[in-house]
Amino acid sequence: MGRSHERRSDGDRQTSAVDSGRAVQPVDGIEIKATWREEWVVHPGRRFTHGGILAAIIDVAADYAIAARLGRPVPTIDLRVDYHKAAMPGDVIAKARVLRLGGQYSTAEAYLYDSNGALVASGRGTYFTASPK
Secondary structure: OOOOEEEEEEOOEEEEEEOOOOEEOOOOOEEEEEOOOHHHEOOOOOOOEOHHHHHHHHHHHHHHHHHHHHOOOOOEEEEEEEEOOOOOOOOEEEEEEEEEOOOOEEEEEEEEEOOOOOEEEEEEEEEEOOOOO
């Protein structure tokens, strides 16, 4: 797996992206690049990406934002996803951040952008963050 870093500054916030599906932790969250795959197509004639794939990427990004803070992944309790436009073939970028880090439950949100930078989906999840026994 090759690593390729891209850095950019958005005002006061600096983010980092890493190729090959690896997550990095910028100041206020994480960013994940998911490389598009042909198997993601739900409708061969229209070629848009299946919503379940987008939801899974949102879930993973939100979970990783919490995992980056806790040092371990956590199970999803609840996930809500909103679809803003069809995601056509091309890599997607997920940006996620922790909204609330609690002793039992935590909340994180993620935004999913297409290769043109357009928002295609967003979501918010609740995760079980109690210490393992």
